Amino acid sequence: MLNFDEQRFLRIQSGAVAIGPSLDAVIGACLNKGAENIFFLGTGGAAILMQPAVQLLQRKSRFPVFTDLAAELVVTGSANLTEKSIVVIPSLSGTTKESVALLAKVKETGASVLTLVGHENTPLGKGGDHAFVNFAEDDTSCESFYLQSLLIALSILRHRGEIDNCDQIVRELEQLPQLLLEVKRSYEDKAEGFARILAGSDYHIVTGAGNVWPEAFYYGMCILEEMQWIRTRPVHASDFFHGTLELVEKGVSVILFKGEDSLRPLADRVENFAPAYTDKLTVLDTAQFDLPGISAEVRGLVSPIVLATVLERISAHLEVLRNHPLTTRRYYKRVAY
Template identity: 25%
Template sequence: MSLPDRYHPAVSAALSSIDVTALRHVFFVACGGSLSIMHPAKFMFDQHASLPSDVFNAAEFVARQPKRLGPDTLVILCSMTGTTRETTAAAKFAREKGAVTIGLTVDPDSPLGAAVDHPVKFEAPYTTGVPIDAKDSNYSIIYQIVMGLVAASGGEDLTGVLIESLSGLQAVIDRAQETYAPLWDRYAEHFAKQDVIYTMASGASYGAAYSFAICVLMEMQWINSQAIHSNEFFHGPFEVLDETRCFVLMKGIDSTRALDERAEAFLHRFGRAENILVLDAAELDLAGIDPRFQGNVVPLIFFDTLWRFIYKVADHRQQVMLDGRRYMKKLTDY
């Protein structure tokens, strides 16, 4: 099959060289923030593909040694810098088992790039400070891989619709920044005083909640956090809720929205509005995004816009972001 001209060239090259019809399983493998994009990727894959798939932390992927892994499997990996040791080890392990590997990274010449069959470059502003177009982000690239796999394996070919939507995504994010700006002004100073902030989401957006909890609140602001699935909230975690506890709820518009709505109602029933920051995707202007993919792009919008919020929080806390980390990128012996 031929992919649209605007598809990422490395994605097109990788998919054209893979016998997708021979695949029997797909693994999404990474760590930390890179792992967080694997959850919405699997969500999209589950929506459109008949192939089974799994999401694994890279180190556990190697330790668990799935029996399903073999020549008829594809392993999609991601590491922003390409230097994550566990992810590079997972790529080598997968290739030893005969699997085909695709690795997403900002540096195709990195250890991960060298370890996989098909390195694919993406852009990331978080470590460089240089703004990017969202169509060049890791979310965009992995969605292109997913829908390319769907089309090549006999599913509906929505690659043209997808790439058209991704091309207009940056304008949607820019409008979302304006939509959410009043929330940042309303909540930043109060949230900056907190020692604990929970995040919550479901469906496509759960990965964004996970990443914001562990890679932003905990890693960059030393605020205790936990990403809670909107339905799992009712199976234990809701016991921490009182009028002092703070939550960030990412309320999506995919098929799991009802789960978020239920969680929101409970938060407001027993919590205080000043402690509950709700990002509701239904309030966004998503013009330019095909309705079939609006729910899928929402987590990228949430995560991108929340960076502006966390910088406001950091200013109130008088704590820098990336440079303030104590261990990350400063130790090599762990």
């Protein structure tokens, strides 16, 4: 595969799954001590990658779950953030400015802080009450963060008796690193074609629904905009029909991500509408990929992970086609802001 280290990928994703028992032990201890809610708080892409776990808890658990923008919460605080809160702060670098400031703010409340980082000797790697370190880099961090946050959500459901097959789900997740590698291999021959579509326009409407909507938002903002300087309009498939549809006409690129959770019909609605008005609808559907041994329920849970792993292959070809390395920046961490 183009510019890809298979063994590094397996180490990182297997490492994410291996953190599961430790995460479960910490969550269990926090709940036993009377934790009353959980906050998923991060900055930029890392925060977006927590959203599928937030959705899962909002829809399956009565345990209160909150999310906010780190920079705003530092300024405003929250009436729900107390010493009885669990706070999850993800940061690949462990040095994200807004998240480091947030850590100090959260510490003042006495909340229990779990940090998810890629590097230990960093402010967030050292500063959390419970720091979970799984080395990753930009091209492998999505799957890692998705897996870790999913394991946290499943742990809450299990300890609260709101799920009866958690152990089976986790066993299936343990198979995922190797299966994701096979997904990458199976898509490699098609990845350049999708990359050419992305390279062929300077503007894309990127949409999805359910737990793959965060991946649509993430890929538009953090990859196409930040790493490739391609203008995008990420919009939820529900909101697509409340404004954005008026921009759809011949020649306008619409990129639709489809997952396998219960919100898939919202994506179907976009897929049924767009071809009548644009000749540039492109669909990436997780249902097209084989995941032997993974149940329909778990396929729905891991749809954003599957999308992320396929999109990494597309991005690898995109940077070559455009002669624009994914690491090239004009402003991000290069100038003061």
